[in-house]
Amino acid sequence: MGGRSRSPWRGLWWGLGLGVALVCLLVSSCSPERFQALRFKADVTAVPQIVDSVLSDPKTFNYALSQESPNVFGLIYEGLIGSNGLTGELEPALAETWSISPDQKTITFTLRPDLRWSDGEPLTVEDVVFTYNEIYFNEAIPTDTRDILRVGDDRLLPTVTAVGDRQIQVQVPSPFAPLLRNMGLPILPRHSLADSVRELDADGQPRFLSLWGTDTEPQTVVCNGAYTLADYKTSQRVVFQANPYYWRKDAQGQPLPYIDRFVWKVVESRDTQLLKFRSGDLDIAEPMRPEDFSLLKREEERGNFTVYVGGPRPGTVFLAFNLNQASRGGKPLVDPIKSAWFNTLAFRQAVAYGLDRQGIIDTVYRGLGAPINSPISVQSPYGLSPEEGLPVYSYDPDRARSLLLSAGFQYNDAGELLDSQGNRVRFTLITNAENSIRVNMGSRIQQDLAKLGMQVDFTPIAFNVLVDKLDDSLDWETHLLGFTGGVEPNSGSNIWQPDGGLHTFNQGKPDLEGWQVSDWEQEIGQLYIQAAQELDETQRKVLYGQTQIIAQEQLPFVQLVNELGMSAVRNPIQPIQYSDLSGALWNLYELTLNP
Structure with missing residues (x-):
């Protein structure tokens, strides 16, 4: 979310490229047990291509309606x-x-x-x-x-x-x-x-809202980016074809990109993605999981690929509380008993102190991660550090218990946490099941909070179901997700404006009754407005610093850990210039296949 530009559902928009090459990327089939190197050979009957993977199908081919990342739009569109x-x-x-x-x-x-x-x-x-x-x-x-x-x-x-x-x-x-x-x-x-924008459908809505869904013939989607949509098979693949009218050319005047075709295979498991990369069925493993680093590092030479490691990935990973106290049709969105816990600041702070982020780095991330203390990416010049006054929550379960007791919670003889009315503290945590890193992280969160006497019912669910809960039904208690990030905080302003489309922790909807916005939510939203209007860079940093301090004090999101950026890319794909901001393929328009 946030983004790119990036919300957890919106990608970056900078362009990629077009062109024709004369060599073909061919994949040699093998099992993981009998690893064979990827082989390249000239074949004028085949199309030069790079094969990548995504965890789930695209949700739309209509950019204006997109809320997910990754999406197709960074490949098929550009801006001014x-x-x-x-x-x-x-x-x-x-x-x-x-x-x-x-x-x-x-x-x-x-x-x-x-x-x-x-x-x-x-x-x-x-x-x-x-x-x-x-x-x-x-x-x-x-x-x-x-x-x-x-x-x-x-x-x-x-x-x-x-x-x-x-x-x-x-x-x-x-x-x-x-x-x-x-x-x-x-x-x-x-x-x-x-x-389609000007014509209305039977419900009085612009026909545009139903245009260019994923049931559209891909070739009919008109593009201006490096690639066009050539083919889409649900749960199988998305094929991008070089745009013959792309504007970019190389120094010799040759059209770009050099590589004719780029393919996303839909592979709904990170484990399967790893197997397909090792067998040569995929040309890139990005993002690469920390648990795969040692294995792939050992296989670099045999597999004819290179593992690239950068700093922390842009963006955030967090535990969020549903602070929405509204009702729909007379029924509260969140059980009022649980809503009272979530809306108690000491409860949220206790959760923050009760999570062992270094333990998550050591186990889930195999040491290849970094703690997050701010909702603004570390790559941004507006990020605030702990040394500059940013509140942080180091692992301190004793302090967490003290905060809970001071807020009226109590423990029974079995060590279970009860509220002041004797209700057992038990709630559901959801995340997207396709992301094994988050699934493993959710299990660690469940274990850490159990030490505070809380029962967390951890329930990984399909991403499209999760998105519906966050954006439509609002039927959730806590979730584990992430926002993509970049250098400009205002690209994530719709997270922090109370009426923003990604203000997920307290989402307003026209049909809600009794929706409330806290003073600190209003203050963060106002600071984002002021920072966007401020042209002095020093003062902009001060204003965004205040937003980060308030967010960390109030904790609608408990910032957790982000993995180091890592990719494994076949060596014939050149020139790779790995970037913490954009990964390995940001310059796809100028990449070539060199056998």
Whole structure:
């Protein structure tokens, strides 16, 4: 969540690439017990490709409606600007240049000449204006993208207008520091989508809301990125084909990317992903699990691949409490007895002190992890450190018990934790079953909290079921998930704004009765607004520092541990420039297959 841009369900948007190569990647079949190296050989009848994997099927081919990560959109779309995968610095993309007015309220972009969509139609300033004004700014379209574009206390949206054949102006009512970086949002095709935005279905909703679902013929989805959707087989694979009209070329004028095809195999188990990589059926293992590091490191030479290890992955992993005290149809979303526990600060603090994060690093992460103390990624210049005053919760079960007792909880003769009314403290923890790291982490959390007398019913469930609970039914007690992250905190503002689409710990909905927002929630939301309007970088850091302090004091999320970024990639795929921000394939557009 957060993101990329990244929410746990939204990916990064910077572009990848197009082109034709003359060698073919062929996989030699073998069992893990009889490992064979991946073999490459020329075969003019085959298509050069890289084969990767994902844990679950894509949920939509409609970017505006996407809430999951990974998703297809970083491969098939680009925005006006991009971001360097190594440094995070902004770079030209569909716009070749831009200029910012002296009052910092207007950005003028100039599109590259002769841009085209994947169907050959011209990509023009009208597509940009349509994308922002009729999709992202359209209140009839429920897109989380809109949240990160709102400016000031009035939550006004920018004005996007065409001012020439290739020029677009983006204006805001007051200075808005994240504005330029937000212009990396994908540009969508007006000629394909305009009618569906304006026409209503039988329920009075824009027909756009049912367009480009995963039941769509993939070839009909019009793209502007390095790749297009070529094929999709549910629970099997997604095939991306090089976009013949992609704008990027190499220094010699040759179209990019060099690799014709990129394949995602849907492999719903990390264990199976490992087996398929070792047998040569996959060309990359990313993200690589800590428990696989030693095995794959030993097999580097035989397997003709390299293991890359970086720092902590961007983003967060956390335990969240459902603090929502509202009802729906007269029925409380959360059992009032449990809601009283979750909304007691001392209870949340006790849980934080009761979790052995170093134990999680040592066991679940095999030492290849790092503790998280802030909701802002460590790669961000706005992150606050403990040395700068960020509250932290080191493992201290005695302090946890003391906090519980001071809040009126008590222990019976069996060491079970009871509340002041004698109710046994027992609640459900959910996570996505497809992620073995989180499943193992959830088991550790269950064990740690059992030492405090709490009974945690740990229940891994399918990701799509989990998303429905968080976003629709709101039927959950605690969950273990993560938000993707980056360098700009405002990309995660919809997590912290009380009306934000990813304000999952206290999600507001129109049909709820008695929804309440706490003072500290309002304060964090207001600080995000102020920080986005502040142009002085030192003061922005101060404001975001305050948000982190409040979040750590109030603990809607108990920040846990993030794994070190690791990937294993076949050596013929070059040049790999591993990045803590973006992983191994951020420069896919310039990768080649060298036998």
